[in-house]
Amino acid sequence: MSDRRTICVNINGKAYEREVETRLHLADFIRHECLLTGTHVGCEHGVCGACTILLDGKTARSCLMLAVQADGKEILTVEGIAPNETELHPLQQAFQDNHGLQCGFCTPGMLTTLLEFLDENPDPTEREVREAISGNLCRCTGYQGIVAAALDAAKRLQAGT
Amino acid sequence: MGAKMFGARVSRLEDPKLLTGRGGYTDDMHLPEMLEAAFVRSPHSHARIKDINISDALKHKGVCKIYTASDLPDYLRNTTVPFQVPNPAISQPFQQRLLEDREVCFAGEPIALVVADTRYNAEDAATLVQVDYDILPGAADCKSALEDSAPLCHVDSPNNEGAKYKVGYGDVASAFANAHLTHSEEFWIHRGGGFAIENRGVVAQYDELDDVVTIWSATQSPFLVKQNVVDMLGWESDRVRVIAPDVGGGFGPKTIYYVEEALIPLVAKDLGKPVKWIEDRRENFLATNMERDQYWDMEIAVDADGKLLGVRGQMIHDTGAYMPWGIISPYISATTLPGPYVLPSYELETFVALTNKVAVTPVRGAGRPQAVFAMERLMDRAADKLGLDRAEIRRRNLIQTEQMPYALGLIFRDGKPMTYDSGDYPKCQEEALRLGDYEGFRHRQEQARAEGRHIGIGIANYVEGTGLGPFEGATVRIQPSGQICIYTGGGDSGQGHWTTLAQVCADKFGVGVEKIDVQKGDTGKIASGVGTFASRIAVNAGSSVHLASNEVRQKAIKVAAHMLEAAEEDMDIENGSVVVRGSDLSVSLSDVARAVQGMPGFSLPGGVEPGLEATHYFSPSQSSYCNGTAVVEVEVDPDTGHVDILNYSMAHDSGTLINPFVVDGQVQGAVAQGVGNALLEWMVYDDNSNPVSTTFAEYLLPSAPETPNVDVTHVESPTPINPLGVKGAGEGGTIPAAAAIISAIEDALSPWNVRIAAAPLTPSMIVNQVRAEKAVA
Numbered sequence: 013m014s015d016r017r018t019i020c021v022n023i024n025g026k027a028y029e030r031e032v033e034t035r036l037h038l039a040d041f042i043r044h045e046c047l048l049t050g051t052h053v054g055c056e057h058g059v060c061g062a063c064t065i066l067l068d069g070k071t072a073r074s075c076l077m078l079a080v081q082a083d084g085k086e087i088l089t090v091e092g093i094a095p096n097e098t099e100l101h102p103l104q105q106a107f108q109d110n111h112g113l114q115c116g117f118c119t120p121g122m123l124t125t126l127l128e129f130l131d132e133n134p135d136p137t138e139r140e141v142r143e144a145i146s147g148n149l150c151r152c153t154g155y156q157g158i159v160a161a162a163l164d165a166a167k168r169l170q171a172g173t
Numbered sequence: 174m175g176a177k178m179f180g181a182r183v184s185r186l187e188d189p190k191l192l193t194g195r196g197g198y199t200d201d202m203h204l205p206e207m208l209e210a211a212f213v214r215s216p217h218s219h220a221r222i223k224d225i226n227i228s229d230a231l232k233h234k235g236v237c238k239i240y241t242a243s244d245l246p247d248y249l250r251n252t253t254v255p256f257q258v259p260n261p262a263i264s265q266p267f268q269q270r271l272l273e274d275r276e277v278c279f280a281g282e283p284i285a286l287v288v289a290d291t292r293y294n295a296e297d298a299a300t301l302v303q304v305d306y307d308i309l310p311g312a313a314d315c316k317s318a319l320e321d322s323a324p325l326c327h328v329d330s331p332n333n334e335g336a337k338y339k340v341g342y343g344d345v346a347s348a349f350a351n352a353h354l355t356h357s358e359e360f361w362i363h364r365g366g367g368f369a370i371e372n373r374g375v376v377a378q379y380d381e382l383d384d385v386v387t388i389w390s391a392t393q394s395p396f397l398v399k400q401n402v403v404d405m406l407g408w409e410s411d412r413v414r415v416i417a418p419d420v421g422g423g424f425g426p427k428t429i430y431y432v433e434e435a436l437i438p439l440v441a442k443d444l445g446k447p448v449k450w451i452e453d454r455r456e457n458f459l460a461t462n463m464e465r466d467q468y469w470d471m472e473i474a475v476d477a478d479g480k481l482l483g484v485r486g487q488m489i490h491d492t493g494a495y496m497p498w499g500i501i502s503p504y505i506s507a508t509t510l511p512g513p514y515v516l517p518s519y520e521l522e523t524f525v526a527l528t529n530k531v532a533v534t535p536v537r538g539a540g541r542p543q544a545v546f547a548m549e550r551l552m553d554r555a556a557d558k559l560g561l562d563r564a565e566i567r568r569r570n571l572i573q574t575e576q577m578p579y580a581l582g583l584i585f586r587d588g589k590p591m592t593y594d595s596g597d598y599p600k601c602q603e604e605a606l607r608l609g610d611y612e613g614f615r616h617r618q619e620q621a622r623a624e625g626r627h628i629g630i631g632i633a634n635y636v637e638g639t640g641l642g643p644f645e646g647a648t649v650r651i652q653p654s655g656q657i658c659i660y661t662g663g664g665d666s667g668q669g670h671w672t673t674l675a676q677v678c679a680d681k682f683g684v685g686v687e688k689i690d691v692q693k694g695d696t697g698k699i700a701s702g703v704g705t706f707a708s709r710i711a712v713n714a715g716s717s718v719h720l721a722s723n724e725v726r727q728k729a730i731k732v733a734a735h736m737l738e739a740a741e742e743d744m745d746i747e748n749g750s751v752v753v754r755g756s757d758l759s760v761s762l763s764d765v766a767r768a769v770q771g772m773p774g775f776s777l778p779g780g781v782e783p784g785l786e787a788t789h790y791f792s793p794s795q796s797s798y799c800n801g802t803a804v805v806e807v808e809v810d811p812d813t814g815h816v817d818i819l820n821y822s823m824a825h826d827s828g829t830l831i832n833p834f835v836v837d838g839q840v841q842g843a844v845a846q847g848v849g850n851a852l853l854e855w856m857v858y859d860d861n862s863n864p865v866s867t868t869f870a871e872y873l874l875p876s877a878p879e880t881p882n883v884d885v886t887h888v889e890s891p892t893p894i895n896p897l898g899v900k901g902a903g904e905g906g907t908i909p910a911a912a913a914i915i916s917a918i919e920d921a922l923s924p925w926n927v928r929i930a931a932a933p934l935t936p937s938m939i940v941n942q943v944r945a946e947k948a949v950a
Contacts, residue, residue: 060454104189114838116187123192146878151369151422151846155880
């Protein structure tokens with residue numbers, strides 16, 4: 013039986029109030045109700061990490077949560093990372109400068125995962141970066157560019173550039 | 174004049190969009206009134222369908238229509254997927270029907286298509302479709318499938334042999350008769366799928382006003398999709414447009430045309446509303462083509478110096494239940510085996526077995542990693558038996574530069590005699606050995622063993638035919654605004670074509686790459702195309718961009734000469750303007766483009782054709798042959814079977830580099846897939862060929878901690894086959910990876926004399942082999 017609730021979720025600083033089915037998962041809510049399609053769905057069983065978002069500042073797999081569980085919460089998706097329309101966040105810029113992406117499908121989850129990680133660990137080792145993204149699958153890059161980007165971003169963020 | 178773009182480490186134009194969530198992938202499309210589709214697929218590997226009942230499903234909320242084979246128009250009920258690449262060696266080229274209602278031959282074969290208002294409702298209703306099956310035994314393992322007693326993959330066929338062929342040259346019999354040493358061994362090599370992080374997906378919309386169906390598909394080959402939809406559905410070519418939007422990884426399986434790509438447009442036209450189908454990961458495991466098993470039963474003959482005399486054997490290839498891409502993968506395997514070596518005689522008989530599994534079609538590397546694995550294992554064996562160093566036996570057999578071009582004596586997949594066009598194989602091997610400090614390794618190994626650690630080094634060489642024809646075209650057009658646009662047919666699934674094709678074009682007009690727009694993968698933008706596979710875009714589309722840019726450049730100069738009343742030979746193009754050298758006279762490309770738009774009633778300047786544009790379809794005379802060497806150092810824990818890749822070095826020759834930054838990324842990513850093939854990726858089936866590993870928790874992809882950094886060095890041997898000297902670069906990293914990694918593991922375990930003849934090699938296999946050898950000792 014369909015069971016609908018009205019929820020209000022703040023995504024990237026904007027409130028989205030929608031009536032949704034209680035079974036709707038959060039990734040589908042973000043993508044198809046709020047039309048923020050930057051968050052990607054790769055496996056829908058919590059392994060690939062492409063759908064990773066920041067929920068009240070903490071990473072979460074949006075394919076493993078229901079939209080109703082996010083009622084009243086604050087979400088940051090890939091669309092909300094850059095400071096403005098024309099500039100990239102230092103982490104995003106580091107991805108471009110280190111060839112940290114190819115097809116771009118896993119990238120949103122990599123970025124959100126690394127945002128949280130670099131916040132907690134501003135001066136990581138390569139091994140720590142690799143562990144941090146061990147729950148995010150990338151099939152294109154062999155991770156080398158991603159790891160280089162994360163280490164480069166750490167430096168840029170520490171230098172405040 | 175700005176910095177030279179061709180050959181520069183330019184960062185990618187694609188990135189800002191993809192980094193900010195503004196990419197446009199198939200599932201990102203939201204069209205007004207769009208419906209969503211879900212498939213009912215066979216849960217059995219082999220079964221006869223007795224009855225399909227959709228009545229309960231039809232009552233489900235939101236359901237719009239349900240299609241089974243009997244709901245299709247009469248002419249489509251028994252239509253099968255067009256056979257792409259016929260070959261006389263194929264005796265049973267089974268192809269899939271749009272929807273099956275008689276005999277399903279793999280778990281995942283589509284039986285019904287449910288269209289509803291939402292995907293949730295479509296999936297719910299799909300579970301209510303009742304299909305009554307008579308379960309049949311399945312042809313499972315490809316080796317046993319060829320035995321007389323095996324269950325039949327298709328009940329009406331005489332046996333499970335889909336194709337059989339022999340390749341070879343030279344006098345193999347006397348090579349073996351006169352050999353100093355021979356060695357025979359059987360190898361099992363398994364490769365999994367592409368497993369792009371984005372699954373497949375199709376959106377279709379019928380525009381009644383224009384009578385055109387537009388299909389957006391997560392494909393590598395929009396033109397192949399169009400051609401097949403047109404052939405299969407009998408629609409007029411002008412009434413179909415196929416667009417590959419941003420595609421989230423391809424790796425081969427998205428090259429191939431699938432029935433979903435015809436069904437979704439068919440029902441969108443029928444219903445008069447846009448329809449979307451997005452494959453979920455389970456469907457991807459079940460119904461997206463992959464590579465799988467090959468068994469190689471091989472024998473090598475060498476002389477006392479370790480020089481190759483001959484290789485012979487048999488290979489069994491698992492092709493699955495259908496053959497949409499014919500025998501391309503196993504044929505490439507068979508012709509890849511000789512590799513970079515002077516191999517005087519060779520004979521391989523290949524048996525292609527039909528099994529009740531999803532079709533096997535090329536995955537990155539396309540049959541080559543398996544062949545390289547078999548050959549490189551044989552080289553290691555010969556070295557070990559002769560007491561030669563593994564690198565040394567290879568060095569003694571490598572084709573020398575003065576032997577180029579080198580005719581192999583085989584016919585390649587492109588129908589042309591295999592002639593290696595260029596390459597410096599000895600240098601590549603030397604470079605890789607230097608990069609991996611091969612010379613210092615035995616010392617490192619002694620030290621490690623003194624510490625109780627087991628490290629090993631492995632080496633593997635390969636040659637890869639790349640840049641396959643027939644063609645990939647490009648239109649280069651300078652708009653009256655001055656914008657330079659490139660249009661090309663192949664889709665981009667992460668390769669960075671926008672950047673690299675812009676690099677080929679930019680220098681011709683003295684502009685930076687950011688001034689150039691590349692529109693790819695849209696059958697509405699260029700008349701003909703093929704697709705992004707077989708490491709072919711740099712060669713084919715790159716050469717076409719080069720030729721078309723040159724023509725546009727000449728045309729711009731001709732028109733400008735007319736406009737400025739100057740001599741063409743005095744003119745050049747700098748910074749987006751045509752200039753007269755040694756003067757301040759110039760005219761912008763924008764003004765030239767405006768001039769050749771024409772003015773009503775007046776002739777075009779210089780009598781040129783209208784439009785500042787040119788189209789070329791470069792067609793290579795044969796494949797260009799890329800090569801490389803991988804040297805890998807590993808540490809193995811013999812008690813747990815854990816393998817740590819300590820150092821991965823690769824010397825790679827893909828000819829001239831358009832963008833080393835992008836090529837490095839291609840090599841690194843390709844190596845990671847080879848790591849998966851060596852150690853992790855295993856599509857497991859039960860004895861009745863039902864898939865067992867259908868999640869990423871069961872089928873393991875390489876993740877960041879176990880994937881090594883790759884030290885890449887480029888040897889650039891430009892090919893004479895195309896004007897840029899480029900060869901394909903997308904697959905080379907994968908091809909020698911499993912061979913080199915397994916060789917290194919074997920070397921690490923040499924105290925126990927472990928011999929490995931299989932990939933992937935799981936920790937438990939390592940532990941068991943060490944235990945078995947210990948027991949023997």
